[in-house]
Amino acid sequence: MNVFSPAWFLHLWRGIWTLSSDILHREGWREGLRATPAEQELMRRLAHRDPDAAAELVRGYADAVYRFIYHQVGGVAEDAEDLTQETFLAALQGAHRFRGDSRLRTWLFRIAAHKIADHWRSRRRRPPEVPLEAWHPATSTDTSPPAFLEETEIRERVRAALLRLPPHYRTALVLRYVEEMPVAEIAQVMERSPKSVESILLRAKAVFTQTFQEMDES
Structure with missing residues (x-):
């Protein structure tokens, strides 16, 4: 072979x-x-x-x-x-x-x-666009869900918020905060200048925060 x-x-x-x-x-x-x-x-x-x-x-x-x-x-x-x-x-x-x-x-x-x-x-x-209502479970009389369910929901909502971002925002955030790459290395991956990456990260964080909060409030 x-x-x-x-x-x-x-x-x-x-x-x-x-x-x-x-x-x-x-x-x-x-x-x-x-x-x-x-x-x-x-x-x-x-x-x-x-x-x-x-x-x-x-x-x-x-x-x-x-x-x-x-x-x-x-x-x-x-x-x-x-x-x-x-x-x-x-x-x-x-x-x-x-x-x-x-x-x-x-x-x-x-x-x-x-x-x-x-x-x-x-x-x-x-x-895919993820409907906001998908992250809010049906009303229940139990107001204290297990912690692992809360953590799972948060992870899923973070993932949904990431999917709503432009691809270059999503890539920059994952490289910086999941892979913990320095800006200079992110610039190599994204084939951009370090200054451009810094600007992208600033905008991406702002957009992600706003998107996540809107999902949380809806």
């Missing part, structure tokens, strides 16, 4: 989906804006079709890429999984184009951002 074929990648994906958090926060994960020597070496091996390098790439970054995509597609797990697979397949096939002028995760997130944009453009789709 061609180790860089979609079928091989799907086999790899299914075998190593469960990741431990220590992989995601290994030394150097958040330091610097250029590829580390280890990342450069990994991509060199990947460009030479080393299947062990492909497995290492997926094990090390799949969870973060999936999380980033998940928040961009309204928490639809199936879509997030499909787009994550597409992202890594594109990375495997395009490894020879990695120049090392950004961190490896930044490069992967940039690919993912393009896949997300393609996802919404395909079949002329737009992020």
Whole structure:
């Protein structure tokens, strides 16, 4: 089997989906804006079709890429999984184009951002509008719901509010507050200047806050 074929990648994906958090926060994960020597070496091996390098790439970054995509597609797990697979397949096939002028995760997130944009453009789709009333359960005599239900509702309402934002606002907020990326790295992912990203974040926070409050009050 061609180790860089979609079928091989799907086999790899299914075998190593469960990741431990220590992989995601290994030394150097958040330091610097250029590829580390280890990342450069990994991509060199990947460009030479080393299947062990492909497995290492997926094990090390799949969870973060999936999380980033998940928040961009309204928490639809199936879509997030499909787009994550597409992202890594594109990375495997395009490894020879990695120049090392950004961190490896930044490069992967940039690919993912393009896949997300393609996802919404395909079949002329737009992020679904979530009716405001969907976030207000039917009247109940129980005024003290379990805490986990309240937390779940808040998460769903946050997700609904994110979906109402323009795509570049949503991307900036997820990268900054979910992935905790510095502005300079977000600029690399979004292919914008740091000053532009700062402006986007300011506007995105204001719009998100207003949207969330309107949902809460309606």
